[in-house]
Amino acid sequence: MLTTNPFDDDKLREECGVFGIWGADTASSFVALGLHALQHRGQEAAGIVSSDGEHYHAHRAMGHVAGNFDRDDIIRKLSGRVAIGHVRYSTTGETALRNVQPLFADLSDGGFAVAHNGNLSNAMTLRKALNRRGSIFQSTSDTEVIIHLVATSSKSGIIDRLGDALRQVEGAYSLVCLTPEGLVACRDPLGIRPLVMGKIGDATIFASETVALDVIGAHYIRDVEPGEMILVNEAGERSFHPFAKAAPRPCIFEHVYFARPDSVVDGTSVYEVRKNIGAELSREAPIEADFVVPVPDSGVPAALGFSHASGIPFELGIIRSHYVGRTFIQPSQDVRHLGVKLKHNANSALIKGKRIVLVDDSIVRGTTSLKIVKMMRDAGATEVHMRIASPPTKHSCFYGVDTPERSKLIASHMSVEDMAKYIDADSLAFISIDGLYRALGDNRDADRPQRCDACFTGNYPTTLTDCDPGTDEGTKEAEMADQVVRFVAR
Structure with a gap:
């Protein structure tokens, strides 16, 4: 195979984009359109998980959104009025269907699906501890660490369990999650990765960029605040702030390269x-x-x-x-x-x-x-x-x-x-x-x-448990960075 995009191959790569919607007929159709708009954030694989209130339905595939989610038979199978989706660009780690998001697990109180934009810089350390406690991992993605932390939390209720899990991680995350209690969106306390909230009719939407709202005819409401968790269900929308307040540090490179030029990031x-x-x-x-x-x-x-x-x-x-x-x-x-x-x-x-x-x-x-x-x-x-x-x-x-x-x-x-x-x-x-x-x-x-x-x-705005960025000659840093990218195969 010969790469025919020599200019783009030497660019930094954003690893993923997320989209979630609550309260729309054929919710998965909106997710597919939203993922099309976010395709620049991840071009290796895409996935959608939906829920009809009783069952979860999933389709994940390698390749672009087009060709995988523009078929009526696939969208019909992804039934329900709530759905989340993900586009993925992996690092040099494993390229495999098991790492394509959203990831899904049956927990003690019901199904849990998560789509994640970001990296956890202590994922390897947490994974080793979870393995020692008996957790069995099905992927090499750091996102699965979040699922196991939620599963093993002693708290009750999805907000408290998810908050308990996320207080144990370091790094960057913008999440959309399908849970038995509703759709949950969350952004890390520093707001490193972007996440916005929108509306179309009575439906509530979360996406990595505003351009995904534009494409489906939704209007932008606001950014999800750094450290904010939002639960959307039949009772409406509730906002929680389960983390210690911190001075935001949103990624500056979103403005330089990652985001589409027709998006609005951090209000700009x-x-x-x-x-x-x-x-x-x-x-x-x-x-x-x-x-x-x-x-x-x-x-x-x-x-x-x-x-x-x-x-x-x-x-x-x-x-x-x-x-x-x-x-x-x-x-x-x-x-x-x-x-x-x-x-x-x-x-x-x-x-x-x-x-x-x-x-x-x-x-x-x-x-x-x-x-x-x-x-x-x-x-x-x-x-x-x-x-x-x-x-x-x-x-x-x-x-x-x-x-x-x-x-x-x-x-x-x-x-x-x-x-x-x-x-x-x-x-x-x-x-x-x-x-x-x-x-x-x-x-x-x-x-x-x-x-x-x-x-x-x-x-660096956070501690970096799994990596050492300070080694000058690249010896230790190169080894640690290589470990991270091999492990984080989003």
């Missing part, structure tokens, strides 16, 4: 923030050039902002084909190197003889940037400058993002000047961490960050 338009980032970047790292060229598609809003602020014309110097799948079987080794051009190709008639500024959202390993710069030079560009709409990614993420171990992050061991030489750019600049906060409308407090920016600063 993602599209507008990305344009602001581009404008800040143009002020921090000005350059003389003929065109501003976005790296499609994630670099487009920042490139527009850079163009508007700098006065340099915006042009599509790289054309993306939307009709090529992620992989294809190469017909022969002789044409293997041509596969990359199926997905993206230089607009040579525009680029030849011009000085260009490439705008991208991030540099992870540097392999993608190397290919892009070469593509521009091969197309005849006289100068190729690169501007990046995030600070250098120097640290691994342990909160629900598939990040290479630190030793493979190019910015962890190269200066900006060395990176520029490596990718063969005439110049390279990243937005500063303060500039990124300004684009979000914040004044950064380095001592008390308002957001989780650990991938840039190394300032």
